[in-house]
Amino acid sequence: MNDVPTLLEMRSITKEFPGVKALxxxxxxxxxxxxHAICGENGAGKSTLMKVLSGVYxxxxxxxxxxxxxxxxxxxxxRASENAGIVIIHQELALIPGMSIAENIFLGNEPRKHGAIxxxxxxxxxxxxxxxxxxxxxxxxxxxDIGVGKQQLVEIAKAFAKDxxxxxxxxxTAALNEADSKHLLDLLRGFxxxxxxxxxxxxxxxxxxxxADQITILRDGRTVETLDVKADGVDEDRIVRGxxxxxLSSRFPDHTxxxxxxxxxxxxxxxxHPISADRQVCKNESFxxxxxxxxxxxxLMGAGRTELAMSVFGRSYGVYESGTIIKDGKEIVLKSVxxxxxxxxxxxxxxxxxxxxxxxxxxxxxxxAAKLSKISHHGVxxxxxxxxxAEAYRKELRTKAPTVDEGVSKLSGGNQQKVVLxxxxxxxxxxxxxxxxTxxxxxxxxxxxxxxxxRLADQGKGVIVISSELPxxxxxxxxxxxxxxxxxxxxxxxxxxxxxxxxKQMTSTKKLASR
Amino acid sequence: MSRxxxxxxxxxxxxxxxxxxxxxxxxxxxxVLIFQIWTNGLTLRSDNLIALFQQNSYILILAIGMLMVIVxxxxxxxxxxxxxxxxILVAKSMTEWNLPWPAAIVFGLAIGAVIGAWQGFWxxxxxxxxxxxxxxxxxxFRGGNQFIxxxxxxxxxxxxxxxGSGFLPEFGPNTGYNxxxxxxGLAAAVAVVWREIRARNTRRxxxxxxxxxxxxxxxxxxxxxxxxxxxxxxASGRVGTSFPISGIILVALVIAYSFYTRNTAGGRHIYxxxxxxxxxxxxxxxxxxxxxxxxxxxxxxxxxxxxIFVARSQASGPQDGNGWELDAIAAVFIGGAAVAGGIGTIxxxxxxxxxxxxxxxxxxxxxxxxxxxxxxxxxVLLLAVAIDVYNKSQGRFSIIGSLMRPFRRDDSAPPxxxxxxxxxxxxxxxxx
Numbered sequence: 001m002n003d004v005p006t007l008l009e010m011r012s013i014t015k016e017f018p019g020v021k022a023l024x025x026x027x028x029x030x031x032x033x034x035x036h037a038i039c040g041e042n043g044a045g046k047s048t049l050m051k052v053l054s055g056v057y058x059x060x061x062x063x064x065x066x067x068x069x070x071x072x073x074x075x076x077x078x079r080a081s082e083n084a085g086i087v088i089i090h091q092e093l094a095l096i097p098g099m100s101i102a103e104n105i106f107l108g109n110e111p112r113k114h115g116a117i118x119x120x121x122x123x124x125x126x127x128x129x130x131x132x133x134x135x136x137x138x139x140x141x142x143x144x145d146i147g148v149g150k151q152q153l154v155e156i157a158k159a160f161a162k163d164x165x166x167x168x169x170x171x172x173t174a175a176l177n178e179a180d181s182k183h184l185l186d187l188l189r190g191f192x193x194x195x196x197x198x199x200x201x202x203x204x205x206x207x208x209x210x211x212a213d214q215i216t217i218l219r220d221g222r223t224v225e226t227l228d229v230k231a232d233g234v235d236e237d238r239i240v241r242g243x244x245x246x247x248l249s250s251r252f253p254d255h256t257x258x259x260x261x262x263x264x265x266x267x268x269x270x271x272x273h274p275i276s277a278d279r280q281v282c283k284n285e286s287f288x289x290x291x292x293x294x295x296x297x298x299x300l301m302g303a304g305r306t307e308l309a310m311s312v313f314g315r316s317y318g319v320y321e322s323g324t325i326i327k328d329g330k331e332i333v334l335k336s337v338x339x340x341x342x343x344x345x346x347x348x349x350x351x352x353x354x355x356x357x358x359x360x361x362x363x364x365x366x367x368x369a370a371k372l373s374k375i376s377h378h379g380v381x382x383x384x385x386x387x388x389x390a391e392a393y394r395k396e397l398r399t400k401a402p403t404v405d406e407g408v409s410k411l412s413g414g415n416q417q418k419v420v421l422x423x424x425x426x427x428x429x430x431x432x433x434x435x436x437x438t439x440x441x442x443x444x445x446x447x448x449x450x451x452x453x454x455r456l457a458d459q460g461k462g463v464i465v466i467s468s469e470l471p472x473x474x475x476x477x478x479x480x481x482x483x484x485x486x487x488x489x490x491x492x493x494x495x496x497x498x499x500x501x502x503x504k505q506m507t508s509t510k511k512l513a514s515r
Numbered sequence: 516m517s518r519x520x521x522x523x524x525x526x527x528x529x530x531x532x533x534x535x536x537x538x539x540x541x542x543x544x545x546x547v548l549i550f551q552i553w554t555n556g557l558t559l560r561s562d563n564l565i566a567l568f569q570q571n572s573y574i575l576i577l578a579i580g581m582l583m584v585i586v587x588x589x590x591x592x593x594x595x596x597x598x599x600x601x602x603i604l605v606a607k608s609m610t611e612w613n614l615p616w617p618a619a620i621v622f623g624l625a626i627g628a629v630i631g632a633w634q635g636f637w638x639x640x641x642x643x644x645x646x647x648x649x650x651x652x653x654x655x656f657r658g659g660n661q662f663i664x665x666x667x668x669x670x671x672x673x674x675x676x677x678x679g680s681g682f683l684p685e686f687g688p689n690t691g692y693n694x695x696x697x698x699x700g701l702a703a704a705v706a707v708v709w710r711e712i713r714a715r716n717t718r719r720x721x722x723x724x725x726x727x728x729x730x731x732x733x734x735x736x737x738x739x740x741x742x743x744x745x746x747x748x749x750a751s752g753r754v755g756t757s758f759p760i761s762g763i764i765l766v767a768l769v770i771a772y773s774f775y776t777r778n779t780a781g782g783r784h785i786y787x788x789x790x791x792x793x794x795x796x797x798x799x800x801x802x803x804x805x806x807x808x809x810x811x812x813x814x815x816x817x818x819x820x821x822x823i824f825v826a827r828s829q830a831s832g833p834q835d836g837n838g839w840e841l842d843a844i845a846a847v848f849i850g851g852a853a854v855a856g857g858i859g860t861i862x863x864x865x866x867x868x869x870x871x872x873x874x875x876x877x878x879x880x881x882x883x884x885x886x887x888x889x890x891x892x893x894x895v896l897l898l899a900v901a902i903d904v905y906n907k908s909q910g911r912f913s914i915i916g917s918l919m920r921p922f923r924r925d926d927s928a929p930p931x932x933x934x935x936x937x938x939x940x941x942x943x944x945x946x947x
Contacts, residue, residue: 316797338799347797355797358790360857369787370798372780381778384720391722403723423798 006067007032007197008166013052013064015045022048023062023221030166030214035188035198037208039239040218041414041442046201049218050168054088055081069165085165089155091174091440095143102126102139105158129157133187148301149180156187167191168199173207174440177301177468185211203442205236217242244444251447252475255454259478260291264431264462269323271311281307281318283487289431289462294453296477297466298502304486305466306350309433313347314340327430341370346429348420350436350466352413356420363404363411364390366419371427393422397452414445421452431462438472450476470499482506539851539863543870550877557880558873561752564745565759569680569827571872572761573598573820575865577843578850579772580809580816582864585847586776587809588789588856589638589645593652594843595836597814598821600656601626605822606669606831616675620822627818630656631811639806648810653840661833668832671825679826681760692750693757700746707738761823768816773861785809789856845892846871849899871895 008030015023023045030036038046052062055075066073068084075081078088095104102119105126110117126139135153143151152172159167169188173181181204188198188211202208208215215234217224224242227234265288273279281304289295297305310317312325314337325332327343334340340347349355357366367390368375375385390404397418401411408419417437424432434453438446453476457463467473473480474497482490482505490505550558557563577594584591605623608614614622630652637648683695690697711731718725725731749758776782787795788805796802820839825831850867852859871892878888 313797314799336799336801337797338801341799349794349797354791355793358787358794358857360786360790365783369783369795372783376780379779379781381780381783383717383778387721 004031004033006030007069008053009065009067010049010053011065011067013049013062013066015048015052015057015062021221023052026064026218026221026223028216028223029226030197030199033192033195033197034213035192035200035211037212037215038199038201038218039205039208039215039243040224041243041444044218044243044442045221046218047170048221050088050170050199050201053081054078054086054168082162085163086168087159087162087164087166088168089152089159089170089172091171093148093151093155095151095154097144098142100140100142101130101135101137101146101154101157104143104154105129105139105161107158109161125161126157129160130154132160133157134183147180148175149177149183152176152180152184153187164196166197166199168201170201171203171440172200173202173204181207203440205239205443208239209234209236215239219243240443243442251443251450251471253447253451253454255458257294257478258292258458258460260293260460262288262290263328264289265326266312267324267326269308269312270321271307271318271323272321274318277319281486282311282323283485285323285483285486285488287481287488287491289464291460291462292457293479294457294463294465294477296473296480297464297483298470298473298480299466299468299483299506301468303483303506305483306435307486308483309347309435309464309466312340313337313345313433316340316347341427341429344428344430345433346370346424346427346431347433348424348435348437350439352416352420352440356423357408357416359409360407362407363394363399363401363419366408367393367404367422367426370423374426374428389426390422393426397422398448412445414441414449417441417445417449418452421449425456429461431464432456433464433466435466436468437465438467438469470502473502474498539866543866543873546870546873546877550873550880554877554880558877559748561748562756563876563880564748565682565752565756567872567876568762568765569759570876571868572759572765573823574839574842574846574872575765575868576768576816576820576823577839578846578864578868579768579861580813581840581843582847582850582852582859582861583772583776583785583809584645584813585844585852585854586789586856586859587785587806588792589806589809590844591634591645591649591810591813591817592840593634593649593656594813594817594820595839596653596656596660597627597630597817598824598836598839599660599831599833600630600663600821601818602821602825602831602835603660603664603669603833605675606671606825607663609672609675610669616672619675620678623818623822624815627815628811630818631814632807634814635807635810638810639803645810660831660835664831664833666833668830670830675822676826676829678760678764679823679828682755682757683760683763685755685757692747693752694750696750696757697746699758699763700742700750703742703746704739707742708735711735761827764819764823769861769865776861781805781808786857789858791857842868842871845896849896851903867899870899 006029008028010026010028013023013026013028014021026045026049028036028038028049038049040046048057051057053066053075055077058076059074066075068086073081073084075084081088096107099107102123106117106122111121111125112118113121123139130137130139130153133153133156135150135157137146137150143154146154152175156167172184176184185207188200191198192213200208200212209229212229214226214228216226217239219242227238227242232238265286267286269282269285270280271282273281285308287295297308299305307317311320312334314334316337325334332343334343334345353359358369361369364386368386372381375382375389387404393399394401394404399411399415399418399422401415408416411419421437437453438449441449453463453465465473465477474494477497478494480492480494480497480502481488482492482502484506492501492505547558577598581591581594601623604626605619608622609616609619634645634648634652637643638645683693683699685693685695687694711734715725715731726734776785784795784800784805787798787800788802792802795805821836824835828835846868847859847864848854848867849870850859850863850865852864874892874895875888878891883891
């Protein structure tokens with residue numbers, strides 16, 4: 001393989017922010033026409049490295065050299081790197097929801113005729129680009145009307161419109177369901193066979209193992225190693241070892257559940273969509289949670305798991321139609337989030353940044369935000385108690401931050417999630433609903449969060465975990481409900497849970513015999 | 516760390532601080548000194564200081580309410596009209612309906628509350644952007660003022676004028692000064708010392724090192740010095756003048772609202788709503804109630820400001836309060852509030868308002884015409900915010916952007932952070 005030319009070489013890249021060395025002496029060598037994965041825990045420096053490469057951090061703001069296509073490149077901004085054929089697709093898609101697919105593809109790059117935009121040509125070219133990424137839609141369709149999976153494809157089509165030579169994908173499948181992920185990975189394979197080089201950052205190690213030719217592992221801003229997947233016989237455990245610097249004997253901490261009585265029950269829950277009233281998002285759903293039990297909710301994207309959770313959590317989603325909630329033998333009516341919190345419910349949202357945290361806040365303020373009454377006396381907040389509470393959780397959850405005065409926007413995903421968990425643990429809930437608690441979080445932090453979830457259950461709380469990762473549900477939960485199109489389609493005990501059974505029930509309306 | 520840096524970090528910050536806030540207060544002090552020299556000592560003369568406070572107390576009162584509105588992610592354009600509308604009704608209530616003046620004040624505040632409830636209803640419960648609601652209110656209540664007053668001025672009685680042009684009373688032994696003002700200064704000095712001691716204790720309870728002792732002492736000395744100077748100035752004015760009543764109302768409101776925004780759950784909810792309204796809602800914050808409250812509160816303060824102005828000018832007229840909303844909004848933004856909401860402090864806004872006030876006053880003392888004063892004020896607003904935005908985009912610390920932080924809480928984070936961390940709060944922008 002040594003005769004394959006090198007497309008990109010980043011030599012001893014060092015990037016410092018005031019007070020933090022984000023990258024130190026990082027090396028990356030990407031061969032032409034390969035899929036090169038970059039792995040590392042959150043905060044290892046992957047995104048920073050890609051920002052250096054794409055000119056977000058311009059030449060001069062870092063040390064080291066970028067050799068691209070045989071000569072040194074000094075990108076002054078993103079435009080410069082794009083002109084050289086390097087296109088980065090961020091985790092948070094940069095599309096404009098109110099514009100059409102074609103408009104988005106050519107945004108900033110519009111085909112012109114006599115100074116005006118040539119829409120005929122644009123649509124024709126858009127169709128051509130969409131075909132290359134396997135996207136079958138009308139180019140006039142608005143972005144907001146297509147799913148995340150297709151939006152991702154639009155982003156890639158947009159990259160092709162710029163004549164891409166090196167495609168960088170940051171967590172491309174993080175928000176995709178299994179089918180869309182598979183399509184995307186197939187697409188990348190197709191690009192490889194056509195000689196396009198890709199760099200992929202991902203936490204999904206199984207995908208990396210399946211698709212990458214080489215893997216570069218970063219840890220704490222340094223290059224640990226570059227592995228050749230075939231030659232080195234790399235598997236997931238090998239990658240994990242490189243990332244965390246130690247063996248993870250198991251992905252889940254050992255746990256013996258102490259399950260008690262049923263204490264929380266939802267019966268015949270019906271909720272309508274907030275805007276289109278004829279759409280039923282929860283159809284007669286019923287479920288129970290026992291003390292000390294971790295209950296999973298499995299389902300495909302859009303199955304209505306988040307909608308169910310949020311509508312139970314003080315009707316924070318949709319229009320309530322009918323259904324009862326019974327807690328500790330008594331019916332409770334939760335008309336607002338405040339009611340839900342007062343009745344011992346907590347909901348950790350799947351979208352940390354948009355729904356879980358105020359990014360202007362520091363750790364301290366965030367920790368106490370859901371239960372200010374606990375640190376107030378006669379309506380006056382006690383700063384010292386606030387500090388002590390936040391500090392206690394920081395230590396207990398091992399949140400990595402110098403002090404609790406640190407702004408949450410400066411924390412990595414895993415640490416932000418710990419702050420959100422602390423916020424809801426601080427509210428003393430009996431039932432915690434965790435929606436995708438480990439999304440976008442690296443392996444090490446995931447393990448810690450599983451441990452926290454198990455400890456919470458051991459304290460006699462009920463925990464509901466909503467997750468799109470089946471291994472996570474199977475490894476963590478004592479019982480799993482499957483949800484399909486707004487209805488609960490099955491209930492599976494831990495002993496019987498395997499991916500095939502779950503997947504079958506997640507995709508079928510027929511209610512299987514529950515055990 | 517060098518002593519100079521120590522000083523910069525700690526001089527003006529309650530508990531700890533950083534250089535940014537230092538910068539803003541420094542700007543104010545610099546402007547005062549420049550005008551003091553330029554006007555040959557006129558700026559800091561007793562009568563000028565007293566006039567400065569009387570002329571600007573109502574704008575600063577508006578800035579308090581406006582800060583809360585802006586932090587919650589809204590704006591209020593109607594304050595000038597609401598002030599004028601309240602003013603004319605209150606004036607009429609006393610001259611034509613013979614309401615005694617204390618009752619008229621209560622009546623005025625009630626009008627403010629009703630108007631505020633009206634605007635709050637549209638903003639919070641119907642979801643009309645505050646910009647539109649208050650733009651409508653601006654027209655509505657300006658028209659209302661002129662309709663009720665027949666576009667004429669209505670004078671107000673003697674007793675009522677006290678709240679706008681009254682002073683602390685004279686009593687006690689003849690010290691050559693106004694004793695009440697001296698006592699007030701003494702109380703303020705004691706409060707400053709008490710606060711510093713408390714802040715040190717709080718720091719210790721948080722296992723953090725308090726600022727070095729010499730800095731605490733220096734800080735107290737500076738603050739006490741400024742208070743003593745101000746007290747003596749205000750107390751040594753023409754006989755019969757002293758610290759104005761409107762200034763006392765202002766100081767009381769600043770203390771009360773600073774406490775509310777900083778130390779109560781209700782205050783924190785305003786910041787939560789402005790920072791990320793959806794996240795706040797999912798944390799149990801009653802979004803509608805908070806929005807309703809900030810809009811209503813603003814109108815009550817506007818009513819109060821209107822009454823103080825009417826009391827000072829001895830009559831309510833059809834042009835009262837023209838352009839006040841812009842002065843109040845400018846004060847808040849110069850004082851470091853974020854346009855997107857979630858960031859800002861009462862004290863910052865007051866400093867911002869004072870910068871504008873001193874500038875206005877100093878230029879007028881120099882005989883600069885109102886045309887040029889407006890041009891200069893406009894440029895100052897633009898420049899102050901532009902420098903801040905530019906510094907932020909450069910990853911350097913912003914002078915006013917986080918002016919609030921030191922007042923609100925400790926900020927021991929490094930002054931600059933990676934740009935991606937800086938950019939994220941912008942995405943959480945909330946409006947309307």
